[in-house]
Amino acid sequence: MESKPKGKLAAYFHFPQGDGLSTDEFIKGLWRENPVLVQVLGMCPTLAVTNSATNAMAMGLATLFVLVMSNILVSSLRNVIPKQVRIATYILIIATFVTVADYVIQAISLDVHKALGAFIPLIVVNCIILGRAEAFASKNGVWASFMDGLGMGVGFTFALLLLGFIREILGSGSLFGVSLFADSFQDWVIMILPSGGFFALAAWLLLFNGLKLRKKETQPEQSREEVLI
Amino acid sequence: MKTESLWFIFLNASLINNFVLAYFLGICPFLGVSGKLSTAFRMGMAVIFVMLISSMAAYGIHAFLIWVDAPFLQLISYIVVIASTVQLVEMFIKRFSPSLFKALGIFLPLITTNCAILGLALFQTNKGYNFIESFVFALGAGIGFTLALVLMAGLREKLDFAEVPVIAKGVALTLLVGGILSLTFMGFAGLGG
Numbered sequence: 333m334e335s336k337p338k339g340k341l342a343a344y345f346h347f348p349q350g351d352g353l354s355t356d357e358f359i360k361g362l363w364r365e366n367p368v369l370v371q372v373l374g375m376c377p378t379l380a381v382t383n384s385a386t387n388a389m390a391m392g393l394a395t396l397f398v399l400v401m402s403n404i405l406v407s408s409l410r411n412v413i414p415k416q417v418r419i420a421t422y423i424l425i426i427a428t429f430v431t432v433a434d435y436v437i438q439a440i441s442l443d444v445h446k447a448l449g450a451f452i453p454l455i456v457v458n459c460i461i462l463g464r465a466e467a468f469a470s471k472n473g474v475w476a477s478f479m480d481g482l483g484m485g486v487g488f489t490f491a492l493l494l495l496g497f498i499r500e501i502l503g504s505g506s507l508f509g510v511s512l513f514a515d516s517f518q519d520w521v522i523m524i525l526p527s528g529g530f531f532a533l534a535a536w537l538l539l540f541n542g543l544k545l546r547k548k549e550t551q552p553e554q555s556r557e558e559v560l561i
Numbered sequence: 562m563k564t565e566s567l568w569f570i571f572l573n574a575s576l577i578n579n580f581v582l583a584y585f586l587g588i589c590p591f592l593g594v595s596g597k598l599s600t601a602f603r604m605g606m607a608v609i610f611v612m613l614i615s616s617m618a619a620y621g622i623h624a625f626l627i628w629v630d631a632p633f634l635q636l637i638s639y640i641v642v643i644a645s646t647v648q649l650v651e652m653f654i655k656r657f658s659p660s661l662f663k664a665l666g667i668f669l670p671l672i673t674t675n676c677a678i679l680g681l682a683l684f685q686t687n688k689g690y691n692f693i694e695s696f697v698f699a700l701g702a703g704i705g706f707t708l709a710l711v712l713m714a715g716l717r718e719k720l721d722f723a724e725v726p727v728i729a730k731g732v733a734l735t736l737l738v739g740g741i742l743s744l745t746f747m748g749f750a751g752l753g754g
Contacts, residue, residue, distance in 0.1 A: 372732050375588035376676045420644060423673075427637040435633070450683040453636045457676040459589060525747065526583045530740030537733040545728060 357476055361483025367460045368491035369540050374460040378492060379529035381451050385508050388496025390444045392489025394437060394452060396482070398429045399461050403481030405429075406469040413470075422465040423456070430455045460488060491536075498532050499523045567697045570690070574701030577752055580677050581709040582743040587677030591710060592735055601714035603661075605707025609700070611643075611650055611672050612681055616699035618642045619682035620692055639682045647673045677706055712742060 367373045377395070382388045402425050406413075413421050434452045438445045445452070455461070464484055469477040500506060503523030505513045522528045580586045587608075594604045622638050651669050655662045662669075672678065681702050685695045716738055725734055 372592070373589075375592065376585050379588060380585035420641075423640055423644065424637065427640050431633055431636050434636070450680055450687060453683055454586075454676050454680055456636060456640055457674050457679050459674055462674060522744075525743075526585065527740045527743035527747065529585065530736050530743055534733050534736035534740060537736065538728055541728045541731075541733060 355479075357479040358483035358486075361480060361485070361487040362490065363487070365484075366487040366491060367484050368488060369494075369536065371460075372537075373463060374458045374488065375533075376454065377451055377458060378495065379526075379533060381448055382492055382495040382499055382529060382532075383503065383524040384447075384500045385493060385496040386444065387447050388492040389489070389508075390437065390441075391448060391451065392485075392492040394433045395455055395458060395461070395488055396485030397433055398426060398455055399464060399485040399488075400478060400481040401429045402426045402461055402465055403469040403477040404474060406465045407472060407474045407477035410470050418470065419462075419466070422462055422470075426461050426465070427456050460484060494536060495529070495532050498535075499528055503528060567694065570694055570697050571701040572749075572752055574698050575705035575708065576746065576749040579705045579709055579746050579749075580680065580702050581706055582739070582746045584680065586680040587675050587706055590671070590675055591713060591739070592732060595710055595713040595717055595735070598711065598714045598718055601710045602707070605703070605710050607650075607669060608672060608675065608677065608706055609703030611646055612678055612699045612703040612706075613696065614650070615639075615643045615646045615678055616681055616685060616695050617692070618646060619685065620690075620695045623686050635686070639679060643678050643682070644673050677702065709742065709746075713739065716742075 361367065365371060368375075368378050374395075377391055381391045402422070405425050406422055409421075430453060433455065434445075437448070437452060464481060468480045472480070497507065500508075501512060502520045503525075505511060505517045505519050520528075523532065574580070578584060581588065581591050590604060590608075595601050619639055619642065622642060623635070626632055626635055626638065647670060651662075654669070681699055685698050688698075690698055713735075717735065720734065720738070729737070
């Protein structure tokens with residue numbers, strides 16, 4: 333996407349004129365460039381807090397909030413921030429929003445805050461957020477950056493929930509804290525332990541690799557490039 | 562809290578609750594830099610160094626923020642300190658050992674976004690460690706990180722010669738190996754307790 337000539341407000345915010353551009357920014361983060369399942373970024377929170385679906389949901393939403401807000405701010409300040417100190421500025425912006433998210437979660441639910449522990453402040457070093465700020469928001473308009481942040485955030489939440497579902501159903505026999513099976517169900521304790529996180533994510537990646545390979549086999553000419561990405 | 566001996570803190574941070582395999586901190590370098598044994602080891606050394614310095618700095622900052630009564634600035638000041646520590650270490654190494662500087666390359670600045678460092682600072686604050694305990698905790702965490710990284714790199718160097726299904730190549734295989742490593746580290750539970 334090329335940047336339009338600066339100076340005009342419309343160009344600055346980059347509202348697409350019905351070319352479906354922003355929908356594409358959204359879908360891209362959700363599926364084709366899913367931050368966890370395709371780009372394999374932000375592994376630490378992905379593995380650490382997905383031992384239950386509730387935790388996965390809370391972490392996903394907090395990251396979504398920080399991602400959208402920092403993308404908006406970075407993109408609206410992109411012509412003001414000097415090139416040399418841009419990374420430091422991005423980190424400060426991100427840290428500010430993470431502090432906000434931290435206090436908001438503490439106010440809404442103390443239990444979730446306790447369960448997530450140090451992993452809420454650790455959103456600061458989630459490579460997805462800094463990555464989007466540097467790779468997308470610093471080069472694109474506010475609207476496009478908003479959609480990009482939204483898509484990536486929802487994609488991240490989606491991937492966390494995939495892991496959270498599997499690990500909670502198998503590891504505790506419940507979903508969102510609601511018990512699913514009869515008492516005879518033997519919990520797979522390993523799924524809520526750290527190694528279960530590795531195995532569950534590996535299993536999902538195997539599935540996605542398989543899908544990609546099959547796509548490559550069925551349409552060999554057209555989509556080879558796409559598969560490589 | 563005060564009953565924990567220094568030795569136990571060290572064992573806890575390095576083996577029982579290994580930062581990489583139990584807390585999932587620093588997974589990015591664990592997956593990204595574990596391809597070759599030598600780079601993994603050098604990366605580990607750099608991380609230990611940065612961890613020690615930023616842990617001591619974080620201790621000072623925490624005390625200062627409590628004194629001025631501004632705990633909400635904790636996160637922002639930690640990340641700034643870590644970023645500047647990495648910058649300082651980079652300049653220091655460049656000045657005194659250009660060869661090491663070249664060997665570390667891009668990994669040095671990337672330490673800033675290594676969640677193990679920030680996680681360490683946050684954990685030591687949450688656990689209320691004093692200065693010496695923080696130092697030992699940082700040392701243990703750094704050695705644990707290096708251990709996990711080097712083990713992984715050794716396994717992956719061997720795996721390069723193994724025949725694996727195409728579907729499992731890349732990250733999926735690394736994650737499976739990581740899971741098994743994490744299982745073995747569970748065996749350390751109860752050690753020193």
